[in-house]
Amino acid sequence: MEKKIADLQKKLDQKYPGCIQVELDQSRIVLTGVMNSWEDIIDACKMCVQKDKNIHVVNHIELKGVKKPQMRISSIQDTKYDGRHCDVLIIGGGISGASIARELSRYKLDILLVEKESDLAMQASGRNDGEIHPGVDLNKGSLKQKYVVKSNRSFDQLCQELDVPFKRVGQIVGFKDKKLYPIIWAYAMQRKYICGVDDTCLISRKKIKELEPNLSDDIQFGLYNPMAGSVSPYGLTIAYGENAIQNGVEIALNTAVLSMEVNNHKIIRVTTNRGMIYPDIVINAAGVFADDIAKMADDEFFSIHPRKGTDSILDLKAGKMISSIVSTKTLKKDNSHSKGGGIVHTVHDNLLIGPDAIETYEKENFATERKSIDQVFSKHQKTSNIRQSDIITYFTGVRAATFEEDFVIEKGRNTKNIVHCAGIQSPGLTTAPAVSKDVVKMTIDLLSEHKTVEKNELFNPIRKGIPDLKHMDLKKRNELIQKNPDYGIIICRCEEISKGEILDALNSVLEVTTIDGVKKRVRPGMGRCQGGFCMPLVAKIISEYKNIPLSEVRKSGADSIISYGKTKENTDETI
Amino acid sequence: MKQYDTLVIGGGPAGLAAAIGAKKENGEVLLLEREQRLGGILKQCIHDGFGLIQFKERLSGPEYVERFIQEFLSLNIDYETLAFVIKIDKKEGFYHVSYVSKKGVCEVTVRSLIIATGCRERTAKQIQIHGTRPSGVFTAGCAQHFVNLLGEKIGNKCVILGSGDIGLIMARRLTLEGMKVLGVYEAKATPSGLTRNLVQCLEDYQIPLYLSHTVTRVFGEERLNAVEIMQVDEKMRPIEGTQEIVECDTLILSVGLIPENEITESLGIALDLKTKGPYVDDYFMSSLENVYICGNALHVNDLVDYVSESGLIAGKNSMRQHVSTQSVSIDLSDDFLYLVPQRVSVHDVQESMFYFRAKKEMKAADLLVKVNGKEIMKRRYKNLKPPEMEKIKVKWEMGKISENDHIEIELKEDLCVK
Numbered sequence: 001m002e003k004k005i006a007d008l009q010k011k012l013d014q015k016y017p018g019c020i021q022v023e024l025d026q027s028r029i030v031l032t033g034v035m036n037s038w039e040d041i042i043d044a045c046k047m048c049v050q051k052d053k054n055i056h057v058v059n060h061i062e063l064k065g066v067k068k069p070q071m072r073i074s075s076i077q078d079t080k081y082d083g084r085h086c087d088v089l090i091i092g093g094g095i096s097g098a099s100i101a102r103e104l105s106r107y108k109l110d111i112l113l114v115e116k117e118s119d120l121a122m123q124a125s126g127r128n129d130g131e132i133h134p135g136v137d138l139n140k141g142s143l144k145q146k147y148v149v150k151s152n153r154s155f156d157q158l159c160q161e162l163d164v165p166f167k168r169v170g171q172i173v174g175f176k177d178k179k180l181y182p183i184i185w186a187y188a189m190q191r192k193y194i195c196g197v198d199d200t201c202l203i204s205r206k207k208i209k210e211l212e213p214n215l216s217d218d219i220q221f222g223l224y225n226p227m228a229g230s231v232s233p234y235g236l237t238i239a240y241g242e243n244a245i246q247n248g249v250e251i252a253l254n255t256a257v258l259s260m261e262v263n264n265h266k267i268i269r270v271t272t273n274r275g276m277i278y279p280d281i282v283i284n285a286a287g288v289f290a291d292d293i294a295k296m297a298d299d300e301f302f303s304i305h306p307r308k309g310t311d312s313i314l315d316l317k318a319g320k321m322i323s324s325i326v327s328t329k330t331l332k333k334d335n336s337h338s339k340g341g342g343i344v345h346t347v348h349d350n351l352l353i354g355p356d357a358i359e360t361y362e363k364e365n366f367a368t369e370r371k372s373i374d375q376v377f378s379k380h381q382k383t384s385n386i387r388q389s390d391i392i393t394y395f396t397g398v399r400a401a402t403f404e405e406d407f408v409i410e411k412g413r414n415t416k417n418i419v420h421c422a423g424i425q426s427p428g429l430t431t432a433p434a435v436s437k438d439v440v441k442m443t444i445d446l447l448s449e450h451k452t453v454e455k456n457e458l459f460n461p462i463r464k465g466i467p468d469l470k471h472m473d474l475k476k477r478n479e480l481i482q483k484n485p486d487y488g489i490i491i492c493r494c495e496e497i498s499k500g501e502i503l504d505a506l507n508s509v510l511e512v513t514t515i516d517g518v519k520k521r522v523r524p525g526m527g528r529c530q531g532g533f534c535m536p537l538v539a540k541i542i543s544e545y546k547n548i549p550l551s552e553v554r555k556s557g558a559d560s561i562i563s564y565g566k567t568k569e570n571t572d573e574t575i
Numbered sequence: 576m577k578q579y580d581t582l583v584i585g586g587g588p589a590g591l592a593a594a595i596g597a598k599k600e601n602g603e604v605l606l607l608e609r610e611q612r613l614g615g616i617l618k619q620c621i622h623d624g625f626g627l628i629q630f631k632e633r634l635s636g637p638e639y640v641e642r643f644i645q646e647f648l649s650l651n652i653d654y655e656t657l658a659f660v661i662k663i664d665k666k667e668g669f670y671h672v673s674y675v676s677k678k679g680v681c682e683v684t685v686r687s688l689i690i691a692t693g694c695r696e697r698t699a700k701q702i703q704i705h706g707t708r709p710s711g712v713f714t715a716g717c718a719q720h721f722v723n724l725l726g727e728k729i730g731n732k733c734v735i736l737g738s739g740d741i742g743l744i745m746a747r748r749l750t751l752e753g754m755k756v757l758g759v760y761e762a763k764a765t766p767s768g769l770t771r772n773l774v775q776c777l778e779d780y781q782i783p784l785y786l787s788h789t790v791t792r793v794f795g796e797e798r799l800n801a802v803e804i805m806q807v808d809e810k811m812r813p814i815e816g817t818q819e820i821v822e823c824d825t826l827i828l829s830v831g832l833i834p835e836n837e838i839t840e841s842l843g844i845a846l847d848l849k850t851k852g853p854y855v856d857d858y859f860m861s862s863l864e865n866v867y868i869c870g871n872a873l874h875v876n877d878l879v880d881y882v883s884e885s886g887l888i889a890g891k892n893s894m895r896q897h898v899s900t901q902s903v904s905i906d907l908s909d910d911f912l913y914l915v916p917q918r919v920s921v922h923d924v925q926e927s928m929f930y931f932r933a934k935k936e937m938k939a940a941d942l943l944v945k946v947n948g949k950e951i952m953k954r955r956y957k958n959l960k961p962p963e964m965e966k967i968k969v970k971w972e973m974g975k976i977s978e979n980d981h982i983e984i985e986l987k988e989d990l991c992v993k
Contacts, residue, residue, distance in 0.1 A: 367792075370703055393698075474673060481675065485678075488657070488675045490659035496661065536725060560798055563727035563728060563729050566726050
């Protein structure tokens with residue numbers, strides 16, 4: 001190992017003379033120094049990645065002249081959770097944290113999940129394409145691959161239990177060069193028989209045309225995985241969270257972990273903006289901030305290098321063009337660390353185009369850029385004739401990548417009472433069901449060292465979602481309206497969402513009474529008018545439900561004011 | 576199942592006029608309105624200037640539409656509010672329509688359908704505004720709803736993008752409600768709104784208008800705190816290096832309206848790419864038998880008076896006994912932005928009404944109507960501007976249009992007039 005480090009140092013000195021020092025330290029490779037460009041830092045760190053996946057690269061290189069932005073936290077400061085003890089503290093309310101919370105609630109434990117944002121699934125889990133991956137792009141040897149196929153197969157039951165819409169839309173990767181057929185055939189067979197991706201098959205141009213008549217005529221054959229699916233990533237996260245609450249978990253929103261007190265390899269105390277929490281075990285599911293949490297816990301053995309990607313959503317009309325998840329590939333090496341995105345038929349029947357992949361030192365820069373959209377479109381227009389004029393919205397998410405480009409699912413190395421669920425990027429949404437079960441196993445192992453953990457006999461895996469009236473048969477829809485006339489009042493005309501559904505969203509076990517919270521749960525404002533018509537109506541419903549003036553209704557975070565107050569007294573309009 | 580001659584979808588100015596028109600032809604009429612009150616978008620248009628053509632008076636939006644509501648109510652026409660059409664099936668020459676209301680899922684069978692669903696606004700994302708997603712970005716109509724219907728103060732310092740009429744009117748409105756309007760920015764080299772609005776809404780309040788400028792980016796994590804403005808070239812592409820940051824907490828977008836044709840499209844009716852509304856013949860009937868389109872769902876009108884007019888015509892026509900979808904299309908010259916109706920029905924006809932917009936400003940132009948190469952009408956126009964719609968009545972001197980007739984309408988700019 002000593003020699004390996006010396007070799008790495010030599011290589012780095014050749015490429016970046018005098019910039020970086022490499023050290024091997026408790027099975028991690030730590031890079032220190034100062035560099036001028038973030039791209040160079042990423043490059044230097046990548047040069048140090050080892051075949052042995054247990055050795056992670058830790059990046060301590062300073063980016064010259066740049067102060068990395070602080071983690072954004074809610075303006076709320078109180079003592080709501082001060083002095084709170086719990087068996088397990090889960091940090092992060094994304095798909096990882098929420099799924100772990102639900103799986104952990106199968107045990108009789110006091111579980112607290114803290115999320116710094118005003119809702120669940122606010123970062124990567126709410127900002128991705130919602131694909132349930134078949135796993136055909138992954139080879140043996142990674143944690144991603146270990147979990148992906150098993151997890152994919154569990155989605156039918158999971159989504160039934162959690163009452164979350166899920167469709168196995170299938171995935172087609174098209175190839176335009178006939179000569180590639182033997183290579184792709186070998187690849188497909190390896191994936192099918194060695195990696196266990198048993199739904200993999202090759203399909204002819206004719207079959208592709210049958211499945212997807214609007215794909216490019218140049219596509220000669222395709223790699224097909226009918227088990228690929230689409231789900232609403234934030235819908236699934238919220239459903240997991242709600243089921244966890246029903247089974248006894250407490251979820252604390254707007255609650256950010258600021259520091260930890262570690263004593264004798266044990267986390268004693270966790271400081272948040274809402275008081276000090278005293279957990280027995282901590283689960284690190286903090287997404288892009290997982291390395292910061294690990295550092296606070298004195299257990300930093302990996303680094304996250306944020307990589308942002310932008311997706312566009314096309315109008316429902318365009319959704320009729322493509323019914324599955326499609327892309328085209330050449331054999332040209334793709335260094336972008338994303339399989340290059342594609343065109344996804346979402347579970348809500350829109351098309352989603354993207355994402356791209358751009359390295360950034362900003363963990364929370366969700367700003368979109370025109371050039372991302374242009375590039376993604378020019379790439380995927382080779383697959384099908386998609387048009388920018390059909391765009392109804394776009395968004396950016398940031399992937400929480402490690403330099404090894406794999407998950408970190410393990411107990412703390414230095415600190416004894418932490419479990420890391422880190423480095424979760426694609427296919428992290430797909431793998432959540434299996435990953436969460438393993439994280440729970442590790443957590444129970446740790447807890448069992450000093451106490452008996454009992455099963456939660458009352459655990460109920462069933463969560464009832466909000467009725468989706470638009471997709472119901474008319475007879476059932478009529479019955480529901482008879483019972484509750486609010487289901488007959490359409491508030492969002494583009495997505496056909498009723499007042500009753502909006503009230504149900506406000507009434508959920510996890511109360512998120514914001515415009516965006518309602519939008520994520522029942523979709524008013526997700527359509528082609530993007531809330532131009534319904535936003536004032538939804539705001540009014542929230543104000544009536546909460547009995548607060550409109551000036552206290554928020555779009556999302558505590559400071560996302562919509563109105564500054566009344567212009568005059570006695571103005572009122574009911575919906 | 577209840578049966579009607581005509582179902583009108585939409586209770587705004589077009590739909591109300593259509594229902595009145597059909598009722599006056601002794602039709603059994605049902606009108607469905609998705610909002611709680613009749614009146615459509617006019618409910619929130621509390622500025623004046625409506626009705627100059629129709630009533631020779633300057634009315635506010637609510638006053639204008641109230642006259643139609645009163646006439647509509649006096650005719651005892653069936654209607655429901657908070658009623659939303661979810662499905663239409665065509666069966667044996669009739670339309671089976673399902674809609675939801677507080678009563679449940681209801682169904683009616685009708686012979687004719689009039690689609691008067693109005694239009695919607697283009698959004699920030701449709702014009703490629705990038706950056707974060709803070710609160711404080713409103714379309715003009717949404718802002719109007721908050722300010723005029725709900726009485727809410729939606730901001731303190733506003734930037735308005737788009738010099739369309741709603742943008743101009745909101746500039747005045749927000750100023751009157753105590754907000755500071757920093758400026759109206761317009762990507763085009765010429766203003767998009769009516770001249771009277773430029774004078775009465777901006778000049779009178781000393782609100783600056785910046786032509787060939789657009790908003791390219793918004794800033795702010797929670798509430799908007801600034802926008803980036805850029806100059807644009809003649810093709811409306813931002814010019815690098817012209818970025819300017821303007822601090823503000825509110826961005827109002829008045830960047831165009833699009834006819835709402837979700838129902839029309841669900842029936843398989845083709846849309847005209849120029850108007851973004853369906854193709855219709857001179858009866859305002861679409862390519863589908865007994866389906867009529869009127870008002871802003873057909874094309875975005877400049878004045879509500881024309882919206883009501885088209886509604887009334889469509890309503891009357893919906894009660895015709897013999898209809899034919901046979902029609903001939905009109906060849907338009909390039910100087911038209913669009914012309915509706917786009918087709919003329921094959922029938923005995925004395926005259927047809929057309930509405931059009933020129934593609935660019937013209938000091939003087941001649942409009943020529945030709946049938947089979949022969950000029951049958953010529954009319955001189957002065958000061959044509961794209962924001963201002965024109966109306967023309969064409970007299971067919973042969974008294975009949977047959978399927979082999981070739982109709983051309985030309986707009987020829989007279990460049991000698993400066």
